[in-house]
Amino acid sequence: MSRIRHCVECPKCLTRYLISFSPYSNGAYLRPAVNASSDEYILYCSCGRGVGVSRWRASEVMACKVSNAAFKRGFGTSVEIRPVPKARESWSFDASQYLNDWKSPDRRKGTS
Numbered sequence: 001m002s003r004i005r006h007c008v009e010c011p012k013c014l015t016r017y018l019i020s021f022s023p024y025s026n027g028a029y030l031r032p033a034v035n036a037s038s039d040e041y042i043l044y045c046s047c048g049r050g051v052g053v054s055r056w057r058a059s060e061v062m063a064c065k066v067s068n069a070a071f072k073r074g075f076g077t078s079v080e081i082r083p084v085p086k087a088r089e090s091w092s093f094d095a096s097q098y099l100n101d102w103k104s105p106d107r108r109k110g111t112s
């Protein structure tokens with residue numbers, strides 16, 4: 001069993017954190033960016049002092065499939081927490097196939 005949660009990733013050690021679980025048991029924590037609009041977060045990772053800090057906009061947050069072990073911990077590796085592709089991408093792929101059918105040579109016969 002796994003579940004979908006919103007996650008951010010430390011760019012240095014690539015640990016992925018579930019947003020609503022801050023503060024984390026490894027010492028890392030996530031907080032809203034100070035003096036900024038409320039859709040920004042700052043991740044303070046425990047992998048370095050002042051180094052493992054990354055800033056996240058709400059639109060950059062990934063939807064991820066989270067394993068049970070990582071869900072209990074609140075964070076995990078890229079193996080335990082995997083980004084889920086957005087559903088809209090498969091929709092646009094289907095639409096382009098449909099459009100190619102419309103451009104088939106047989107359809108152009110009548111034009112002068």
Ligand SMILES: [Zn+2]
Binds near residue numbers: 010011014015
């Ligand atoms: Zn880190």
